[in-house]
Amino acid sequence: MINVLSQECRDSVEVMLVLEFKAYGKVTQFNAIDEAIRTTQFIRNKSLRLWMDGGAQSCFDLNKYCSVLAKEFDFANKLNSMARQSAAERAWAAIARFFDNCKKQIPGKKGYPTFQKDCRSVEYKTSGWKLADDRKSITFTDKCGIGRLKIKGTRDLHFYQPDQIKRVRLVKRADGYYVQFCVSVDRTESVEPSGSAIGLDVGLNDFYTDSNNQTVDNPRFLRKGERRLKMAQKHVSKRVKGSKNRRKARQVLGKRHLKISRQRKDHAVKLARCVITLNDVVAYEDLRIKNMGKNHCLAKSINDASWYQFRVWLEYFGKVFGKITIAVPAAGTSQECSQCGTVVKKGLSTRTHICRCGCVLDRDHNAARNILSRGLSTVGHTGTFGLDPSNAWGDGTSTEVGANLLQQVLS
Structure with missing residues (x-):
């Protein structure tokens, strides 16, 4: 396999940069983010079930099904319409990957789509959010109640126009919540x-x-940090299931892996x-x-x-x-x-x-x-x-x- 690039591609390579910022807010706002993430998982799994039952033949059918879910469930209606479509597109991406693997006849399992059990992000498109003029905060305007979040990072968003931001994600990790901006840019660099x-x-x-x-x-990063990982895992195993101490121990273990x-x-x-x-x-x-x-x-x-x-x-x-x-x-x-x-x-x-x-x-x-x-x-x-x-x-x-x-x- 050879990566063959045309003259235009060498002069200008269009890529999607993902700029990540740490999000700061109140506990109620983070709880609202968790609810939006659970809603995304719900819509993704319901869309996958519709395809399994033969009720969807394309991504467009799943997008139409999102409006049906919004009318049927109040918590789904609170999420932005484009965020609901993004959740359905995740289901169709898994379906399309399964069909591609079947056509390519790759050996072993083909990756049949399965229901998601632990979703960690919610994705907005061009609506449902508004970036502040100073680029130091972002406000989510749907009915989930997330509101305004302060963002801090090493990159400067002033270098990019608002129309270049194609997607905005809220990601939950072991050490907190993050806001990701997917920016479409023409990136090229030259060296002698x-x-x-x-x-x-x-x-x-x-x-x-x-x-x-x-x-x-x-570098063997896992081998070097394996001792601390084992200690953190031992602390999780000793805690009672469902307790606050076990939840804290799991968070420490997640930070080690992260x-x-x-x-x-x-x-x-x-x-x-x-x-x-x-x-x-x-x-x-x-x-x-x-x-x-x-x-x-x-x-x-x-x-x-x-x-x-x-x-x-x-x-x-x-x-x-x-x-x-x-x-x-x-x-x-x-x-x-x-x-x-x-x-x-x-x-x-x-x-x-x-x-x-x-x-x-x-x-x-x-x-x-x-x-x-x-x-x-x-x-x-x-x-x-x-x-x-x-x-x-x-x-x-x-x-x-x-x-x-x-x-x-x-x-």
């Missing part, structure tokens, strides 16, 4: 071409090893941006993390590494900076010799690649070189945009006999 290409082989000993034999340490989640995201974002800005072509493994997590001996370490999140941010920054990102099939990259192509069988415990041609490399370094070679061969045969914007459709990138792929692609 480095003329380099690398292949990345992710692992558990090191987070990744590139084709230049440079490694990045695996901190680890934020650490993983911060690490993935910063590392992916660094890799993209320093290289013009990045090839990485197309791993099936869900299948790899079925290995009970390595599941915790694999999930702790958060490889998929790193890949998502790699592809995102690749589009923003106009760089080439290539997902390469991972089969055989560790077994094949990067120098002569001979298959050398080895287990996971064998960390050094030794071939009869005389090639002696670290196992991950050898795999990273194979990933880069496969990625460049894919670019050379199919054609993609080079570093020059005038070469947006791959003119002149076909492979010549005896040519060096790296030099030809980067030329």
Whole structure:
């Protein structure tokens, strides 16, 4: 798979930025937010039930059903009409994803839509809220009774026009409530071409090893915070179910997990941006993390590494900076010799690649070189945009006999 971007996409990439702010208010306001979230969950589940019974064939049918629910239930009528439609759209998104998985014939379970038990957010569209002129507070104008909330964050909303804000979400987390603004912007950034290409082989000993034999340490955030997590979980188990102390203990446990989640995201974002800005072509493994997590001996370490999140941010920054990102099939990259192509069988415990041609490399370094070679061969045969914007459709990138792929692609 190659991310092929047109000239217009390289000049301007339209993205949806999610700006998050901490919300401050009274207890009654937070209770009103909880009620709005429960209403969202109710509408989403009722819409899903309507589809299961054969009463809805499209998202438009679910949107019409929202008005029926508003007339039938008073608490549903209190929620903004567009917020009710957003709840129905969540149900249809799960349905559409299930149908897409069936058409693609992905192995295993196809993700049949299920009823939601723990909703954590309510989403408004372009109505039901009003942002203050100083951009320091937001007022929700529907009948839920949320009212005016103060917001604090590190981003300045004055840089964006009100019509750029397409969605507003209220999100409940372990450490409080947050307001998210989904802003539609044309984002593009440019850096000087480095003329380099690398292949990345992710692992558990090191987070990744590139084709230049440079490694990045695996942070292991879950392993480092596991002791505090176990203590917090033990406190939850000792409390009586339904008591206030148990609720407080659960909140502490949630904060521990939330901190680890934020650490993983911060690490993935910063590392992916660094890799993209320093290289013009990045090839990485197309791993099936869900299948790899079925290995009970390595599941915790694999999930702790958060490889998929790193890949998502790699592809995102690749589009923003106009760089080439290539997902390469991972089969055989560790077994094949990067120098002569001979298959050398080895287990996971064998960390050094030794071939009869005389090639002696670290196992991950050898795999990273194979990933880069496969990625460049894919670019050379199919054609993609080079570093020059005038070469947006791959003119002149076909492979010549005896040519060096790296030099030809980067030329």
